[in-house]
Amino acid sequence: MPLYEFRCPEGTSFEASFTMSQAPRELACPSCGQEARRRISAPKLSLAGSSEFKLIDATKRSAHEPEVVSNRLPGSGRSSATGYTYNPLHQKLPRP
């Protein structure tokens, strides 16, 4: 069901869910009881599937199920990185 946004004369905004055919134009405000008018707001459908939405999803997911790291961290495998050139001239270069 779509979410509709209402705003009362005192400025309180709240949301309520209705079917599209049953959405009222006015609804009683939960804080002051006055009639709150339905506002026209942008639907939040375009966010689904976008990279922004995926980033928000991944960030929330990483809070309780972090990704498993199977590779070594960069910089921890120095010994394996030593012999990747066989040019004898490279042996004279200074080591970091």
Ligand SMILES: [Zn+2]
């Ligand atoms: Zn109100």
